[in-house]
Amino acid sequence: MSDSGSPVVVGVDGSGSALEAARWAAREASRLAVPVRLVHSYSGIGHPGRLTHDQLREHGELRLRAACAAVRESAPGVTVEKVLREGDPRVVLLDESRRAALVVLGSRGLSGVSRLIMGSAGLTLAVHARCPVVVVRSPGYDRGPVVVGVDGWPACAAAVRFAFTEAARFGAGLTAVRTWHNPGVAGPMAVHEEERAQLIRQLSPLAREFPQVPVEHVVLRGRPGRTLLEFGRHARMLVVGTRGRTGFAGLLLGSTSQAVVQQGTCPVAVVRSEDS
Secondary structure: OOOOOOOEEEEOOOOHHHHHHHHHHHHHHHHHOOOEEEEEEEOOOOOOOOOOHHHHHHHHHHHHHHHHHHHHHHOOOOOEEEEEEEOOHHHHHHHHHOOOOEEEEEOOOOOOOOHHHHOOOOOHHHHHOOOOEEEEOOOOOOOOOEEEEOOOOOOOHHHHHHHHHHHHHHOOOEEEEEEEOOOOOOOHHHHHHHHHHHHHHHHHHHHHHOOOOOEEEEEEEOOHHHHHHHHHHHOOEEEEEOOOOOOOOOOOOOHHHHHHHHHOOOOEEEEOOOOO
16 A cells, blocks of 8 residues: 555546546545546557547546546545546556555446456556555445455455455455365365464454454355355455465466456455565
8 A cells, every 4th residue: 555645546538437436436535535636548559530649638638527527526525636648558557556545447448447457468457556456346335344355375465454444444344255165175164164263363463453343254165256256245345465375366366356356346456465
């Protein structure tokens, strides 16, 4: 997480999904008491309409104004910064993440912004961004717990800390979910109890640090992506890390993070592992 006072950055592309992301970011920035920084990037390379440089800038200004109106509607007191930059959205947002508290994106867009998360090449933003990346798919709930996938310790420690921080900020509970899946394992009850004991032990320092956050420890036998999606149906937010034991992170994200980001219904925060 960036230093206190860093803005919440929103990738703006003119889509309804990006406007929803701007509204969510406005409420988050209000809770953090920081500005919202609306960023639109443009490039004439490969543009189907072959618009001129001036036309691209004009379209960008219109999109930023629409996003600014959405922010002011959701959080009238929040300071808004509008940024129009030329370049690949992937490069621009990665640079913006260096000075941001969060980067917020819509899940569907008119340009490549949302594909930075949803597409195969674009997953690099979440794994290399210097702050958490939040993908907003719908208005979401203003109730329910923050759900975090605890998958491989200490790789997911940053994601768990972020989840505790958000739950405290929301005044919500936290549901920590761990899954295990080994069809041939002997003594499944013993494995289950050991997994639960480890989960409680790993989270206990943060639970003491955030005593105001009620914590539910959930251990289930099953596939992690499917389980998290089920718990996320009525969650305020889903939080996942970029690395874990259930799938090879490779150069991009782990399999669990990919499944949740692409299919989650509530806002999904992807938090870069501290050692990645």
